[in-house]
Amino acid sequence: MPENIIIPISSEVLLEEVLKMKGGGCRLVQICATRIPDGYELSYSFGKDFDLYTLRFNIGEEVEIPSISGIYPASFLYENEIHDLFGVPIKMISLDYKGGLYRTEKKTPFK
């Protein structure tokens, strides 16, 4: 049975852990944010063959995190999405739409 593991980390070691995933031959599967009472829970999922590894950490409101687009170029869409829809501040995205990826009639981020 393929593995489906959630790995708790701290936001400070995000780039380090993502580099380990890259070094281990994993592909980026998805990034998502979930609202929690004092901020956001972030999940970065990586796949190797059929195994799924998800790096998980919480951050407070207005806490800025680094982009992983320098390591996984395809992450820019996910990062712009969680910035636009949830308001998670992310620095150094390779292609930063600065809130313009989603052109919703309702003001984003959705609170």
Place this chain on the structure above:
Amino acid sequence: MSKRSIVPFGPQHPVLPEPIHLDLALEDEKVVEAIPSIGFVHRGLEKLVEKKDFNEYVYVAERICGICSFMHGMGYCESVENIMEVEIPPRAKYLRTIWCEMSRIHSHLLWLGLLADAFGFESLFMETWRMREKVLDMFEYSTGGRVIFSVNKIGGQRKDMDNDMIREFLSVFADMERDLKELVKTFLNNSAVNSRLRDVGFLTKQQAFDLGAVGPFMRSSGISRDTRKLGYAAYPFLDFEPITSDVGDCYARTDVRIREIFQSIDLIRQAAAKIPNGEVSVPVKGFPQGEYFMRVEQPRGEAIYYVKANGTKFLDRVRVRTPTFANLPGMLETMKGCQLADVPILILTIDPCISCTER
């Protein structure tokens, strides 16, 4: 030195059934960079989980997209079933597999028709969609719906197919297989079609991996990965291998999808031969608590359903990562260095579903 100019492409364009916009940076007629914009019709369906309970949300999930509505509903149900440790009856697993493969056939035929339409081959477009219509008729006969079926529920299926119906479907698929073998000769051998598809829009195996491509788009670049091999529904009991090509151009993507249609017909035959009798659902009591990442192989590739539940009837989070969203970076890569006239075909060959992406 060539003059660089920016050409806006979409969101309204004859080859785009749904809205995506690209800013194409050109040097003469050559594309050097493409920057996408989505979000024109974002519907906030993930946010809707705050207002619909976990059973009602099945109907919302089905409405993410009209082409893969069955698989969206099933993917969501399977993730909740995994959280609640619900084992659905074997017959329900086979029914899910049959409806999944019917969805794949109808989606790939729809895409082939759109492709024919994009390069102006109207009769090919009509013949392909005429064939697709038979699948929609079978959907209507077995579920009552042609687009939204509402046959999935947490714990199994709402409807069953009797054995006569399955036999009838097999007969339709046998005819379709014969007709399709004739039809695909045009897609694969016609010189006018080939001139638009061959040696256009290459994506290497490494690029497909690095850019997180999924589905037939990825398999056309030589990566042999198919999420059905994860073993959901009745796939563990069926014999199949991922269909791949090593070429990585638009022709390879067409070829892989065509072979996948024949594979789907074969899977339906296998499932029909093995489907057991019995119940199609089990009662589900209580509320889910926990989280699960469910992966499903949709016609366009791997879709992810993340569900986080808190033990009440309302979920904390539902997140759907659709295959088109994952394929956009790969699509942009294929455009680098292509001619402006090839851009519509390149967009089409990832089989974009912006409706899914704008969930």
